[in-house]
Amino acid sequence: xxxxxxxxxxxxxxxxxxxxxxxxxxxxxxxxxxxxxxxxxxxxxxxxxxxxxxxxxxxxxxxxxxxxxxxxxxxxxxxxxxxxxxxxxxxxxxxxxxxxxxxxxxxxxxxxxxxxxxxxxxxxxxxxxxxxxxxxxxxxxxxxxxxxxxxxxxxxxxxxxxxxxxxxxxxxxxxxxxxxxxxxxxxxxxxxxxxxxxxxxxxxxxxxxxxxxxxxxxxxxxxxxxxxxxxxxxxxxxxxxxxxxxxxxxxxxxxxxxxxxxxxxxxxxxxxxxxxxxxxxxxxxxxxxxxxxxxxxxxxxxxxxxxxxxxxxxxxxxxxxxxxxxxxxxxxx
Amino acid sequence: xxxxxxxxxxxxxxxxxxxxxxxxxxxxxxxxxxxxxxxxxxxxxxxxxxxxxxxxxxxxxxxxxxxxxxxxxxxxxxxxxxxxxxxxxxxxxxxxxxxxxxxxxxxxxxxxxxxxxxxxxxxxxxxxxxxxxxxxxxxxxxxxxxxxxxxxxxxxxxxxxxxxxxxxxxxxxxxxxxxxxxxxxxxxxxxxxxxxxx
Numbered sequence: 001x002x003x004x005x006x007x008x009x010x011x012x013x014x015x016x017x018x019x020x021x022x023x024x025x026x027x028x029x030x031x032x033x034x035x036x037x038x039x040x041x042x043x044x045x046x047x048x049x050x051x052x053x054x055x056x057x058x059x060x061x062x063x064x065x066x067x068x069x070x071x072x073x074x075x076x077x078x079x080x081x082x083x084x085x086x087x088x089x090x091x092x093x094x095x096x097x098x099x100x101x102x103x104x105x106x107x108x109x110x111x112x113x114x115x116x117x118x119x120x121x122x123x124x125x126x127x128x129x130x131x132x133x134x135x136x137x138x139x140x141x142x143x144x145x146x147x148x149x150x151x152x153x154x155x156x157x158x159x160x161x162x163x164x165x166x167x168x169x170x171x172x173x174x175x176x177x178x179x180x181x182x183x184x185x186x187x188x189x190x191x192x193x194x195x196x197x198x199x200x201x202x203x204x205x206x207x208x209x210x211x212x213x214x215x216x217x218x219x220x221x222x223x224x225x226x227x228x229x230x231x232x233x234x235x236x237x238x239x240x241x242x243x244x245x246x247x248x249x250x251x252x253x254x255x256x257x258x259x260x261x262x263x264x265x266x267x268x269x270x271x272x273x274x275x276x277x278x279x280x281x282x283x284x285x286x287x288x289x290x291x292x293x294x295x296x297x298x299x300x301x302x303x304x305x306x307x308x309x310x311x312x313x314x315x316x317x318x319x320x321x322x323x324x325x326x327x328x329x330x331x332x333x
Numbered sequence: 334x335x336x337x338x339x340x341x342x343x344x345x346x347x348x349x350x351x352x353x354x355x356x357x358x359x360x361x362x363x364x365x366x367x368x369x370x371x372x373x374x375x376x377x378x379x380x381x382x383x384x385x386x387x388x389x390x391x392x393x394x395x396x397x398x399x400x401x402x403x404x405x406x407x408x409x410x411x412x413x414x415x416x417x418x419x420x421x422x423x424x425x426x427x428x429x430x431x432x433x434x435x436x437x438x439x440x441x442x443x444x445x446x447x448x449x450x451x452x453x454x455x456x457x458x459x460x461x462x463x464x465x466x467x468x469x470x471x472x473x474x475x476x477x478x479x480x481x482x483x484x485x486x487x488x489x490x491x492x493x494x495x496x497x498x499x500x501x502x503x504x505x506x507x508x509x510x511x512x513x514x515x516x517x518x519x520x521x522x523x524x525x526x527x528x529x530x531x
Contacts, residue, residue, distance in 0.1 A: 022351060025355050026354065026355060026358075029355045029358045029359055030358075031389075031468040032468075033358070033359075033362040033513055033514075034464060034466055034467055034468055034513070034514040035358075035362075035463075036461070036463055036464065036465050036466050045354060049350070049351050049354060052343075052347040052350070052351075053347070055343075056340065056343060056344060056347060
C-alpha cells in the first residue's frame with residue numbers, strides 16, 4: 001500500500017488489519033505459553049506497537065482503535081492510568097495533521113468525536129490522588145476548553161463534536177454541581193493524599209494544563225466572537241469560585257452558586273437567541289431553565305402550587321419564544 | 334532520497350520493532366522451558382470461560398501465600414520475589430517474601446494480594462503465581478476439568494469435615510524468576526491426555 005501509494009480505502013483497511021493483527025499476535029503468544037492475563041500490560045504493549053501504524057498510514061480506523069484502547073486501558077485502573085497522556089501525546093501529531101489536512105472530511109469529524117470522548121473519559125480516572133471536590137470544576141474547565149476551542153476552529157467541520165461535547169458537558173456538570181453532595185471532598189488535602197512527588201507533579205500538571213487551556217481558548221474565542229462566548233465562559237469563574245466556597249464556607253453555598261450560574265446561562269442564551277434571531281440558541285436557553293426547574297422540583301421545599309406554576313411558566317416561555325421568533329422570521333421573509 | 338523510499342524504510346523499522354516484541358516473548362519462554370528447573374505445584378484445576386480469552390483451566394494453588402518477614406512492608410499489587418523450596422513430597426513451597434531477587438536458588442517474581450495472619454500467627458502475604466492458567470482447545474477445557482473430577486476431584490469431606498485434594502500438580506519451569514507452565518498432571522498423567530480420553 002505504501003509502495004504503490006494506494007488510496008484512502010486501502011490505507012484504512014490495511015491499518016485496521018495491521019492494528020488488530022498486532023493485538024492478536026501478542027495474545028496468541030500469551031496463550032501458547034499460558035501467560036496469565038494482565039489486561040493493562042497487554043493493552044499498553046499493543047498501544048505502543050500500534051502507534052507507528054498511525055504515523056505510516058494516517059488512518060481514521062487505526063486512530064479510532066487507538067482511542068478505544070486508551071479508554072479501555074485507563075478505565076481498567078491499575079494505578080498507571082496517568083500514562084494515558086504521554087500515549088495520547090504520542091499520537092497527537094497524527095491527529096493534528098489529519099484535522100488540518102482534511103478539515104471538512106467526514107473522517108476528521110469522526111476523529112474529533114473520538115478525541116473529545118477519549119480526553120473527557122480519561123481525565124478523572126487518570127488522576128488517582130485528586131480530591132473529589134475538584135472533579136466538577138476540573139471537568140467543567142475541560143468541557144469549556146472544548147467549547148471555546150470549537151468556537152475558535154469554526155467553521156471547520158470537525159469543530160462540531162468539540163462544541164457539542166463541550167457545551168453539553170458544561171451544562172451537565174453545572175447541573176451535577178447544583179447539588180451539595182458533589183462538593184464533599186476529603187477536606188484535609190485538595191490534592192495529593194498518598195501521592196509521591198512525581199505523581200503529584202504529574203497530576204498538578206494535568207490540572208494546570210486543563211485550566212490554562214480553558215483560559216487560553218476562552219481568550220481566543222473572545223477575540224474572535226466577542227460577547228457571544230460570555231454565557232459559557234462564565235462557567236470558569238463560577239465553578240472555581242464555588243469550589244473555594246465549598247472549601248472555606250459551605251457546600252450549600254457552592255451548590256447555590258452553581259444554581260445561579262445555570263440561571264444566568266439559561267437567561268443569557270435565551271436573550272441572545274431572541275436578539276440575534278437564533279431559534280437554536282433561544283431554545284437552548286429555555287431548555288437549561290426548564291431543566292433547572294425540573295431539578296429543583298424534586299429537592300426543594302417549595303409548595304406544590306409554586307413548583308407547578310414554575311413548570312407552566314417555563315412551558316409558556318418556550319411557546320412564547322418560538323412563536324415570537326417564527327413570527328419575526330415570517331414578517332422579514 | 335524519495336518520499337516513497339523513506340516510507341518503505343520506516344515500514345521496515347516499524348515491522349522489525351513489532352516483530353521483536355512477540356519474538357522476545359517466545360525466545361524468553363523457550364529458553365526457560367529448555368534450561369529452567371522443573372517444579373511441581375499442588376493445584377486444583379477448574380474450567381472458567383471468558384468472552385475474550387475463550388476457555389481455559391484456572392489453577393488454584395495450595396502454596397499461594399508466602400511468609401512476610403518482620404519489618405518488611407508490601408503494598409497491594411507490589412512486585413516481590415519469593416524463593417522456592419521443596420516439601421517432603423517434593424512439591425514446591427514459597428519462602429519468605431523479599432523485595433530483591435535472592436542471590437542463590439530458584440525464585441519467582443510475583444505480585445502481592447493481601448497480607449493476613451498464618452496458622453502460626455506470623456504474617457503471610459497472598460501472591461498471584463504467574464502461571465495460574467492453562468489455555469486449552471475450546472472443547473478440551475471442560476473435558477479436562479471433568480477428567481480431573483472423574484479421576485477423583487476434591488476428595489469427599491473426611492470425618493473431621495476437612496476436604497483433601499487429589500494429587501494434581503502444575504509442572505512449571507523456572508529460570509531467573511521467570512516461570513513457564515508446561516503441563517498439569519493428575520495422578521501422574523497429563524490432563525490433556527485425560528481430557529482426550531487417552
